[in-house]
Amino acid sequence: xxxxxxxxxxxxKITSVTADDALKxxxxxxxxxxxxxxxxIRRACMGxxxxxxxxxxxxxxxxxxxxxxxxxx
Amino acid sequence: xxxxxxxxxxxxxxxxxxxxxxxxxAKIGNWPGxxxxxxxxxxxxxxxxxxxxxxxxxYNLHGFSEDEKVxxxxxxxxxxxxxVVIGNASQMDRQLGLVLQLQELNLPMVLLLNMHDExxxxxxxxxTDRLTSExxxxxxxxxxxxxxxxKQARELIRESLxxxxxxxxxxxxxxxxxxxxxxxxDHLMSKCVNVPIELSGGLTDKLDKVLLHPWFxxxxxxxxxxxxxxxxYTIGTPLQDGIAWLLNVILESQIAHVIDSFNxxxxxxxxxxxxxxxxTVLSFLPIIVMFFLCMAVVEDSGYLARAAFLMDAFMSKLGxxxxxxxxxxxxxxxxxxxxxxxxxxxxxxxxxxxxxxxPFSLCSARxxxxxxxxxxxxxxxxxxxxxxxxxxxxxxxxFLTAAIYxxxxxxxxxxxxELPPYRFPTWQQMLLHGWRETWYFIRxxxxxxxxxVVLVWFLTHYPFDAVPASSETLAGKIAxxxxxxxxxxxxxxxxxxxxxxxxVAKEIVLGAMAVIYAVDPDNLAGVVANTxxxxxxxxxxxxxxxxxxxxxxxxxLKQESKSWSFTAIAVAWPLFLAWLTSFVFYQAATYLFxx
Ligand SMILES: Nc1nc2c(ncn2[C@@H]2O[C@H](COP(=O)(O)OP(=O)(O)OP(=O)(O)O)[C@@H](O)[C@H]2O)c(=O)[nH]1
Numbered sequence: 001x002x003x004x005x006x007x008x009x010x011x012x013k014i015t016s017v018t019a020d021d022a023l024k025x026x027x028x029x030x031x032x033x034x035x036x037x038x039x040x041i042r043r044a045c046m047g048x049x050x051x052x053x054x055x056x057x058x059x060x061x062x063x064x065x066x067x068x069x070x071x072x073x
Numbered sequence: 074x075x076x077x078x079x080x081x082x083x084x085x086x087x088x089x090x091x092x093x094x095x096x097x098x099a100k101i102g103n104w105p106g107x108x109x110x111x112x113x114x115x116x117x118x119x120x121x122x123x124x125x126x127x128x129x130x131x132y133n134l135h136g137f138s139e140d141e142k143v144x145x146x147x148x149x150x151x152x153x154x155x156x157v158v159i160g161n162a163s164q165m166d167r168q169l170g171l172v173l174q175l176q177e178l179n180l181p182m183v184l185l186l187n188m189h190d191e192x193x194x195x196x197x198x199x200x201t202d203r204l205t206s207e208x209x210x211x212x213x214x215x216x217x218x219x220x221x222x223x224k225q226a227r228e229l230i231r232e233s234l235x236x237x238x239x240x241x242x243x244x245x246x247x248x249x250x251x252x253x254x255x256x257x258x259d260h261l262m263s264k265c266v267n268v269p270i271e272l273s274g275g276l277t278d279k280l281d282k283v284l285l286h287p288w289f290x291x292x293x294x295x296x297x298x299x300x301x302x303x304x305x306y307t308i309g310t311p312l313q314d315g316i317a318w319l320l321n322v323i324l325e326s327q328i329a330h331v332i333d334s335f336n337x338x339x340x341x342x343x344x345x346x347x348x349x350x351x352x353t354v355l356s357f358l359p360i361i362v363m364f365f366l367c368m369a370v371v372e373d374s375g376y377l378a379r380a381a382f383l384m385d386a387f388m389s390k391l392g393x394x395x396x397x398x399x400x401x402x403x404x405x406x407x408x409x410x411x412x413x414x415x416x417x418x419x420x421x422x423x424x425x426x427x428x429x430x431x432p433f434s435l436c437s438a439r440x441x442x443x444x445x446x447x448x449x450x451x452x453x454x455x456x457x458x459x460x461x462x463x464x465x466x467x468x469x470x471x472f473l474t475a476a477i478y479x480x481x482x483x484x485x486x487x488x489x490x491e492l493p494p495y496r497f498p499t500w501q502q503m504l505l506h507g508w509r510e511t512w513y514f515i516r517x518x519x520x521x522x523x524x525x526v527v528l529v530w531f532l533t534h535y536p537f538d539a540v541p542a543s544s545e546t547l548a549g550k551i552a553x554x555x556x557x558x559x560x561x562x563x564x565x566x567x568x569x570x571x572x573x574x575x576x577v578a579k580e581i582v583l584g585a586m587a588v589i590y591a592v593d594p595d596n597l598a599g600v601v602a603n604t605x606x607x608x609x610x611x612x613x614x615x616x617x618x619x620x621x622x623x624x625x626x627x628x629x630l631k632q633e634s635k636s637w638s639f640t641a642i643a644v645a646w647p648l649f650l651a652w653l654t655s656f657v658f659y660q661a662a663t664y665l666f667x668x
Contacts, residue, residue: 021135022419023487025132025133025135026132026133026487026489027489028133028170029082029131029132029133029167029170029171030132030167030489030491031164031166031167033166033167033170033255034255035259036166041281042281042285042287043287044285044287044290044382044383044385044386045287045288045386046386046387047386048382048383048385048386049382049385049386049395049488051281051285051382051492054166054167055164055166055167055268056163056164056195056197056268057164057167057491058491058492058493058494059489059490059491059492060378060381060382060385060395060488060489060490060491060492061487061488061489061490062385062389062394062487062488064487065487065488065489
């Protein structure tokens, strides 16, 4: 399952990230590291971005990027 | 001389600390990516001169965006005596990752954990002694915004600088072992940082529930912007009237009799040229100041990042993203920094497309012109609404442009953006911000304005025996040449001359009008209202809104795109669009409402 499929308010652990090195570095730098717990706070309407939270960092990302982050419940 | 670099992730408060250290006033904003250029200042530390460089924020030493490259190139190549790493104390889990990466550069380093106030609110505890010994790097907590812990931070910096440089530094470990870093990071987190489980959502969560609401979020956002302009208008306009009145009183009571004996041409030059021209621009300064004070609050609040969240779905349909929208909003202040702000974008297509639309943002210089004309021509009730329609036109022109050029400038850039917590600037920050922007405005524009005013005066008064601004003068002749182009837009000769000068900078427009109509700031509005219909005025404003904002913008477009052909299009297209829009408006309105 990917982060994009996580329901608002649910929490799960990151297992892997499928992206090229550049994007991986950015994702990692924002705190979305393997083993971390992430939650989806809300989604914008009309297929807009997600607001996700790791630790005390809130991140805005598009569904396309959320699909690159794999989770285990 | 020794050299220190401030480095850290975006939005950790590097610029705030830099300002504290150096007394400078670098731009601060609650938006990751405010600093995109190297800023440096020199200070005396003990008995020694030290140069301090504020770098753009980086998420990762192996980052790829242009501003990250600037920072990386600098630390790898400049001769540095000390790296001062600034981190956000409430986000240790990710901030430490960068610290560990930076340690591999084997440069002397100190770690300043900023925003201690926020960390405390979250109940986060950091064992700095333990962290210091585990990292082998001095660590201290501080709150740059509230000036707490700055003394200790300076102390650490001074101590580290006085130590001899470690000449036996080991070879650079080029093969960064990410797994090793991860393990170390986890170890540090578990030993030195205690993050309690958050029970209740803080203020930011509560505000976000309302402001990021799927249905009410956007209407609220536009309401907030409307409100901001109401504030600027309500407080700024009476002040502006006051200054205009004061300037007139000074002219009549102090200056008039002094220069009474001068040659009439010199008199006209001094009063109708310089005094009225510059005075008119000056009288609008309160509005500019008010506007920048409001912008300071908006930029520092973190609401801009929310705007990116709310608008991204729409912007993505135009081949842009939420950040492009934020840059547009920043462009309301001045287009130049907004254009530079696009450096955080990696995809060239996205960046150029965003740079194409920023010049349509109704910047403060244009705001002056519009406030003047709307109050002169329309009723006090209608004026703010007319101004609001111009903001809508500004977005309209930008979105239309993006829709037209999106296929030529394709973009596949992912969007990943930090949403900082809401913050409110301190009074000091707000005043500093407002002051800095206003000062920038005066410094950048005063040369243009003076030169423009003098030139316009000359063109409208030479030959000196002709009736000023008549068709015998130089200006009249120029206007005749352009008449076929501007007449269909409803512009008379005087307006045509103003528009030609406005190409250089919009700051000139008002001054030029005062000179051309040969009236003092206090009476200009009345004269313009008598000679101009509302249709003409609105057509004029549309043209001013859409065509090239100023030469500085053109220069920055070239500098940032490094492409002449892009710059040519970015200038030619708005000119064409401005003409077309004014033409359609003027012809349609004249047809519908009569002339
Ligand atoms: N609560 C709190 N806020 C702070 C502190 N220091 C800075 N800020 C705020 O954090 C935000 C970012 O500050 P900047 O100084 O612009 O950060 P920066 O690291 O230079 O950011 P970039 O230019 O994007 O790299 C601003 O809203 C500051 O007012 C602090 O100690 N406590």
